Amino acid sequence: MFPQILASDFDGVICDGLIEYYASTEKAYKKIWNQEQLTANNDLANNFYRLRPVIETGWEMPVLLRALVLKYAPEKILTAWHDVRDEIVNREQLDKKYCTQTLDGERDNWIKNDLNDWLKLHRFYPGVLNKIRQVINSEIQFYIVTTKEGRFVKQLLQQQGIELNETQIIGKEFKRPKYETLRIIRDNATESNAKIWFIEDRIQALKQVQQQPDLKNVKLFLADWGYNTEPERNLAKSDRDIQLMSLSQFSQDFALWLQ
Numbered sequence: 001m002f003p004q005i006l007a008s009d010f011d012g013v014i015c016d017g018l019i020e021y022y023a024s025t026e027k028a029y030k031k032i033w034n035q036e037q038l039t040a041n042n043d044l045a046n047n048f049y050r051l052r053p054v055i056e057t058g059w060e061m062p063v064l065l066r067a068l069v070l071k072y073a074p075e076k077i078l079t080a081w082h083d084v085r086d087e088i089v090n091r092e093q094l095d096k097k098y099c100t101q102t103l104d105g106e107r108d109n110w111i112k113n114d115l116n117d118w119l120k121l122h123r124f125y126p127g128v129l130n131k132i133r134q135v136i137n138s139e140i141q142f143y144i145v146t147t148k149e150g151r152f153v154k155q156l157l158q159q160q161g162i163e164l165n166e167t168q169i170i171g172k173e174f175k176r177p178k179y180e181t182l183r184i185i186r187d188n189a190t191e192s193n194a195k196i197w198f199i200e201d202r203i204q205a206l207k208q209v210q211q212q213p214d215l216k217n218v219k220l221f222l223a224d225w226g227y228n229t230e231p232e233r234n235l236a237k238s239d240r241d242i243q244l245m246s247l248s249q250f251s252q253d254f255a256l257w258l259q
Contacts, residue, residue, distance in 0.1 A: 003196060004139075005143070008199045009144075011226075012202070012227040020122055021052065022048050029065050032062055032094075051081075053228050056147070056202070059103065066088055141194075144170065145170050148172060149172050150174075178209065200220070201226020203228060203236055210239075221243045
């Protein structure tokens with residue numbers, strides 16, 4: 001019943017970083033577009049929070065904020081994000097690498113100058129940390145597979161008294177899709193044919209795993225409390241290979257994960 005290996009996304013499954021996302025993105029935005037400040041507007045932050053599910057990788061976050069500043073309709077962003085994103089990138093000749101470096105640089109400076117201020121903008125979902133402690137104190141091998149920089153994940157978990165070794169946090173710096181990371185984890189497992197469970201809040205990431213013929217034995221879970229939309233949750237409900245999971249299930253015994 002239990003997996004030998006549990007792999008989990010970080011943002012949207014373990015940690016809710018929406019407030020930090022917006023704050024760091026706003027800092028990066030000011031540098032990328034050479035603005036001293038943004039006009040105070042609660043709608044910007046609220047719409048950013050609402051639209052966070054469209055983001056696949058970090059460099060897109062300043063572009064999302066740019067789209068809101070340029071008054072793209074939130075519904076258009078939600079339904080046609082790639083078109084909106086590419087239109088802005090091409091029109092303004094944005095460099096994805098520069099967007100990434102600027103966003104990560106603002107985070108690094110913030111952490112260096114005021115770590116506690118940065119940390120306090122993050123919230124861990126109820127019951128999740130206790131579940132992680134339970135797992136890492138068991139025989140189950142635990143991994144975090146995330147598009148967030150691994151050093152940021154390490155800082156946040158250390159604050160909560162959770163220490164993972166460097167092989168257990170596979171972040172953006174490894175520059176490979178999550179399905180490839182799961183393949184490597186499987187190949188390095190101490191047991192052949194180890195049972196792997198993977199929990200993620202992005203349906204597309206799960207679909208990509210699903211498309212790998214050699215990963216058919218990986219059990220897939222969509223976290224319904226994460227950065228996803230109702231249509232995406234409905235898609236999971238209709239997919240026999242993806243289990244839609246609630247936060248209460250996550251924090252309970254593994255047997256409840258399969259109900």
